[in-house]
Amino acid sequence: MHRLANARWFLGFVACGSVASAVPPSYEVQFLGARYTATAINELGSVVGNLDVDGTRLRAAISHNGLPFELLPLPPGMETSRAHDINDEGVIVGAVCPNQYVITQPLAALWRPVGNSYEVELLGVLTGDSYSSAYAINTQGDVVGG
Numbered sequence: 001m002h003r004l005a006n007a008r009w010f011l012g013f014v015a016c017g018s019v020a021s022a023v024p025p026s027y028e029v030q031f032l033g034a035r036y037t038a039t040a041i042n043e044l045g046s047v048v049g050n051l052d053v054d055g056t057r058l059r060a061a062i063s064h065n066g067l068p069f070e071l072l073p074l075p076p077g078m079e080t081s082r083a084h085d086i087n088d089e090g091v092i093v094g095a096v097c098p099n100q101y102v103i104t105q106p107l108a109a110l111w112r113p114v115g116n117s118y119e120v121e122l123l124g125v126l127t128g129d130s131y132s133s134a135y136a137i138n139t140q141g142d143v144v145g146g
Contacts, residue, residue, distance in 0.1 A: 027141075033069045033077035036061060047098045048083035048092050057100045058082050059110070062092065062118075072111050075120050081109065085136045093143050096122070106143050108132040 038049040060083035061069035078096040095106035108123035134145035
């Protein structure tokens with residue numbers, strides 16, 4: 001899993017090979033859209049991130065093959081969302097929220113690719129907690145969060 005630190009930029013910084021390698025790695029910067037923050041990239045080059053809708057509301061989004069971001073669906077009753085990670089099967093994890101501040105009442109969510117779109121599933125909360133968020137997913141589909 002590769003994390004992206006710079007908002008509005010897709011940076012593919014992956015170091016491969018040994019320290020004594022004679023061929024230096026090459027990098028490419030691609031602009032995927034204004035007001036987006038990229039949060040993760042998988043081995044296929046799909047990037048997930050979040051759109052800043054109006055300065056307070058965020059929406060989870062995905063970019064395939066360097067194309068502009070597309071918004072991910074929201075479940076009924078939810079207003080905002082965040083995408084935190086994507087695995088090599090294209091499954092995305094993050095959180096959704098019933099109000100405009102996705103960080104105040106988040107519920108862990110998972111977006112699964114179905115054809116050319118995504119289905120969203122709420123993952124629930126841990127015993128004793130009112131809120132949750134999913135932060136990472138591996139290739140086996142194991143999700144971590146809290």
